[in-house]
Amino acid sequence: MSLENRPKPVIDNWNRPFFEAAKNDKLLVQKCRDTGQCFFPPAPVSPFTGRPHWDWIEASGKGELWSFVVFYQSYFEGMKDELPYPVGMVKLAEGPFMLTNLWDMSPDDAVIGMKLSVRFPGGPDGLVLPQFGPEV
Amino acid sequence: MRDKVAFAGIGTTRYGSFPETDSYGLGCEALNIALDDCGLKPSDIDGLIVSRIPSYERFAEIMGINPQYCLLTETAGRFSGVSMALAANALYSGAAKYVALVYGNNGxxxxxxxxxxDSQWSPWGxxxxxxxxxxxxxRHMHEFGTTHADLGPVATAFRHHACLNPDAVMHGRPISLLDHDRxxxxxxxxxxxxxxxxNDGAVAWIMTTAERARDLKRPPVLLSGYARQDNFTYRTSPPDDFWYPSLSATRSVYDRAGIGREDIQGLGIYDNFSPTVLFSLEGLGFCKQGESGDFVRDGTLQLGTGRWPTNTSGGHLSDSYMQGWGIIAECVRQLRDDCGDRQIPNAQAMQYICATNIAQSAILRRAA
Known part of the structure; x- marks a missing residue:
């Protein structure tokens, strides 16, 4: 199992800072200046106002498991060795949802509502894909 | 717009794997069946909506149709209902007199x-x-205590219906709750x-005004009401609300149609996956939120045993994956007594429900 074989993220003008920060073990989300609410995935404007009034902030990296699935079907050549693999839907402390894998734990131990925190173990092409596991 | 627009003709192809043709060929086949069904010719068609067929221009060229209203709709299944509503608006406003809606799928x-x-989340698989x-x-199981077994009666009811439908892909292949579980x-x-x-296949509907439909071959089936509420808040991650608020908003379909739930004999529910059937039943208020597992347990959705026979052709799970187009066609057929062994006795009105980020419901009824 290797994060290096993962499908590459599609980097665009909006999510580039997110992936750059992840290389330095930082989890960024955008925060709306007018409402104080955070949002993800990265976008040109705040979905709460439609205006380009936002700042990047470093998220706490903490959240709770909202739901999760376990893939048995193969969709990505580079992930065949990881089957069956979990994907968790994490509600970040800052509000937005993030989809991620469950790291340092077995999906058998996943319980909805459990506290999770982020890790930065690696990714394809020198990029880093944030992962979530039991809160540390 | 209550009862102003009607389904006049219906065409569905055989369903299966047909590498010798493509979505154009299948679409033409379905459209010819629909034209014959209502007694119209391609030259009568002045409105054309094409879905999942790559090019509306090429399709119109192939069929020799030069309409005054034409468009291509997105391939996502929620666009079957959206296409129906667009056609109804075009007919009601007079933009077209006879709209052919053609869906072809050679997936x-x-x-x-x-x-x-590639997608936002593909790096995470x-x-x-x-x-x-x-x-x-x-999440539903967590919030409401439902279980995977609650989905079994959905899958088995639709398979039972497919076994009554000689045209269904899964005809002759019954399943049990144990099969579902395992x-x-x-x-x-x-x-x-x-x-x-x-599977491959195609569906075509000919829609026209209720008035014009009366002069055609088959008894018209009226579009009595349609309601829609979109929610794109969770476009890139799964919704956290089971589309419950937007589905609930489409309960206005009953007022629009002037037909209450008690006057409806059967349902057509968009079943891309078995949970959407339960989300739909909860959202439209057939049972309380979280109680859909109990609601369907004793065969509620099954012909012969239940109050709400649903997807009597077998639906997407067991008849054919025609992305709502086939389910709406089945509602029309029920209202024309065309369904043979799977006919709902005395079907007067049918309700269609689609649980997606474009939540929709429609009520169709027999013309008096």
Whole structure:
């Protein structure tokens, strides 16, 4: 199992800072200046106002498991060795949802509502894909 | 717009794997059946809506149709209902007199894959519509105490219907609750028998005004009401609300149609995955939120045993994956007494429900 074989993220003008920060073990989300609410995935404007009034902030990296699935079907050549693999839907402390894998734990131990925190173990092409596991 | 627009002709092809043709060929086949059904010719068609067929221009060219109203709609299944509403608006406003709606799908023979490819979440392996529904169903189980077994009566009822429908892909292949329980996991908590089929086929409807439909070959089926509420808040991650608020908003369909739930004999529910059937029943208020598992347990959705026979052709799970187009066609057929062994006795009105980010419901009824 290797994060290096993962499908590459599609980097665009909006999510580039997110992936750059992840290389330095930082989890960024955008925060709306007018409402104080955070949002993800990265976008040109705040979905709460439609205006380009936002700042990047470093998220706490903490959240709770909202739901999760376990893939048995193969969709990505580079992930065949990881089957069956979990994907968790994490509600970040800052509000937005993030989809991620469950790291340092077995999906058998996943319980909805459990506290999770982020890790930065690696990714394809020198990029880093944030992962979530039991809160540390 | 209550009862102003009607389904005048219906055409469905055979369903299966047909590498010798394509979505154009299948679409032409369905459209010819629909034209023959209502007694019209291609030259009578002055409105054309094409879906999942790559080019509306090429399709119109092939069929020799030069309309005054024409468009191509998105391939996502929620656009079957959207296309129906667009056609109804065009007819009601006078933009067209006879609209042909043609959907063609050769996903089976071109080995179409629903998942993979680049997306926001692909680096984490998150992909496919099935996984989105699996994520939602896991959360539903957590919030309401439902179980995977609650999906079994959905899958078995629709398969039972497919076994009554000689044209269904899964005709002659009955399944039990145990089969559902033991089917292989695809994306847990969902398993193979929670997933729709992938097959080739096409569906065509001819819609016109209720008045014009009276002069055509078959008894018109009226579009009595339609309601829609979109929610794109969760476009890139699974919704956290089971589309419950937007589905609830479409309960206005009863007022629009002037037809209450008690006056409806059967349902057509968009069943890309078995949980959407339960989300639909909860959202439209057939049972309380969280209680859909109990609601369907004793065969409520099954012909002969239940109050709410649903997807009597077998639906996407067991008849054919025609992305809502076939389910609406089946509602029309029920209201024309065309369904043979799977006919709902005395069907006067049918309700269609589609649980997606474009939540929709429609009520169709027999013309008096």
């Amino acid at each position: 089976r023979s071109v080995r179409m894959r629903y998942g993979g490819g 998150m992909t496919s519509p099935g996984a989105i529904h699996a994520m939602m169903w896991r 089917s292989r996991p695809i994306c847990e908590p969902l398993q193979l028998l929670d997933y729709c089929l992938i």
